[in-house]
Amino acid sequence: MSEADSDLNQDFYVVKEAAQILDVGEHRVRQMLREGELDGTRDPILDRWKIPKAAVHALRDTRPTKAPEKAIGAPREDTDLLGVVRDLERELGRIEGRLQITEVAESTLRESLERERGRADRLEEQTEQLRGELEAERSKGFWARLLGG
Numbered sequence: 516m517s518e519a520d521s522d523l524n525q526d527f528y529v530v531k532e533a534a535q536i537l538d539v540g541e542h543r544v545r546q547m548l549r550e551g552e553l554d555g556t557r558d559p560i561l562d563r564w565k566i567p568k569a570a571v572h573a574l575r576d577t578r579p580t581k582a583p584e585k586a587i588g589a590p591r592e593d594t595d596l597l598g599v600v601r602d603l604e605r606e607l608g609r610i611e612g613r614l615q616i617t618e619v620a621e622s623t624l625r626e627s628l629e630r631e632r633g634r635a636d637r638l639e640e641q642t643e644q645l646r647g648e649l650e651a652e653r654s655k656g657f658w659a660r661l662l663g664g
Contacts, residue, residue: 527565536571537578540604547574 533553534541547553548564553574555566652660 526568528568528571530564530566533566533571537575540601540608542604542608 528536530541530544530548534544537544544553544566545564548555548566553566554570555564557563558565
C-alpha cells in the first residue's frame with residue numbers, strides 16, 4: 516500500500532467502523548448510505564463503502580443521546596430492544612448473504628443440468644444411429660457379412 520493510499524484510508528471509515536461509532540448495525544449503516552442519510556461512496560474496485568470520517572462524526576453528534584440509566588434493578592426495555600434489533604439486523608445480513616450464495620449455486624446447477632441434458636440427447640442420437648447400423652448389418656446375409664458385401 517502506498518503512502519498516498521494510507522493517507523486516503525485515514526480519512527474514511529468502512530461500514531463496520533461507522534456502525535461501531537454510530538452504535539448501530541452494519542445493515543442500518545448501509546441503509547443510511549443508500550437513503551442518503553449518511554454520505555459515502557462505493558469504491559469501484561473493491562465494491563466497498565468509503566464513508567468520510569467527518570460525516571460519521573457529524574451524524575453521531577446530531578443523533579439524540581441515550582436516556583440516562585434507570586434505577587438499579589429497573590427493567591431496561593429500551594436497551595434490550597435495541598440489542599434485539601441489532602441481532603436481527605446481523606442475522607438479516609447473514610441470511611441475505613446466504614440467499615445470494617444460494618442463488619448463484621442454483622444458477623450454476625441449472626446451467627450444468629442443461630449441459631448434461633444436451634449431452635444426454637447427443638448420446639441418445641448416437642445410440643439410435645448405432646442401432647440402425649447394427650440392424651442393417653444383421654439384415655445382410657451371412658456370406659455378405661463374411662465377404663464384406
